[in-house]
Amino acid sequence: MHHRTTVAGLAGALALTALTVPAAGADEFSGDIRITKVVVNGGKDIVLGTTDVKTFSIAVTATDDSGIETGKTFPVMWHTLLANGDALGLVTPADIAGTCVVQSFTTTTCTYTMKMNPRVHPHDNTTAGTWTVSAHALANDGDYYTRNSAAKAKVLRSSRLTVNASPEPVKKNRTVTVTGALTRANWVTYTYGGYARQPVKLQFRKKGTSTYKTLKTVTTDSRGSLRTTTKTTADGYFRYSFAGTPTTPAVAAAGDYVDVR
Template sequence: MRIRATVAAVTGALALSAFAVPAAHADEVEGDTKISNVVVNGGKPVVATATGAKNVTVTFTATDDSGIDWAQPILYHGSSIEKSDSGAVANSRDGSAKCTKVNATTSNCTATFTLKPRENLINSVAGTWKVWAIVAAKDGDYAQKDNAKSFKVQRLSKLTVDATPEPVKKGKTLTVTGKLTRANWESGKYAGYSGQSVKLQFRKKGSSTYTTLKTVKTDSKGNLKTTTKATVDGYYRYSFAGNSTTPAVNAAADFVDVK
């Protein structure tokens, strides 16, 4: 079988520093080995800054009636691990998972990965990533999954707001500006996020609830600008709902005193 060669190769290669994509084409199982309960980053999207490395932990359960010998997960972006985007693959730090025996048939496994801009993160790979995983049992059985779990890898977003003039007379017009930016993993900076719908929200002084006043779109440089009537003292903010490549973010509120 195809995977037999992979199992043998990986078993003997756990100490190797080099990583090669496994020669597997789809999920394969031999015997009763199972992979379950896969969790990436505690179940939360992985959000990476413009420059800093992001450590990602993957946990899963491995079972077989003979016990678990070893396991290895790999993170990748693409339609399959063999067709992963160039560079968008992450191997665990020591090339395998650390599996702790729960009982004679079950082990809990953990592996830590590092995602870093300009290495395995470029702007085009923001979005859905997958976990490739293989588990080998002590009796020679195995289980291999091309997509054991899907998860999001996102570009950190930032949002600002500024309402003027301050203070303002009741009934007069406020101009509310701001900017939506997100991490550019290729330049190592934060760039304006154009064409995005952002809500202008208001919270009355003494209240804990924001009300949406209107929706504004960012311009070609991520800038926001709109107007609204001043009625009472309160806080203004912009709020971005986020999407598959970029997390939601709220601007720090700007208080306006109405005279």
């Protein structure tokens, strides 16, 4: 079952007066306080599967000449705003106090633990891609700042890639068939399904070396399956490697060793 979290429900849950998920682009502020930096998941994409809850952090840095009031600086993350005030995929801090570090008299960075559940937060597969972070900060002198689009982050559908080269062993300069499959998380069925019509590189690493070299590009079929042939020249490892898309992360299969005799 998918969930829509309302803005009103969020405000009540946090028991804070200044937070709203923005319906328009204008920030709200009073005084000279500013939110200067927001970092989501250490700058890395958030990759979400079908069952495991993903834990990540959002760090909010704010500055004011009177200093920042800790416990009142917090973020929320969401995918889509609806006309009725609902937000699809609303993610709130696990602890609204966060962990705050005073950088100077004027500047404080507060880091919050966020938890994203693949069976609650993504409304469906269309919510893969770019999400928005809104952040609020309060200064010791009462100045406040709500930055509606403080940061962007990618929430991606986890991907998997397999490979199998056969026959094994094989004589030198003979043909091997390399099969595999590219799948990704489906946030509706909570299974991994084939990723169709995607370019995937077939690569080879010679035994005793550390670098894979690309042999050719193969396109997945309608079920995400891969199949091609190539000649063997030496002992080594075959793998498939996928570069990723705006909704799905890059992934490489573990190498499959072929003994050439």
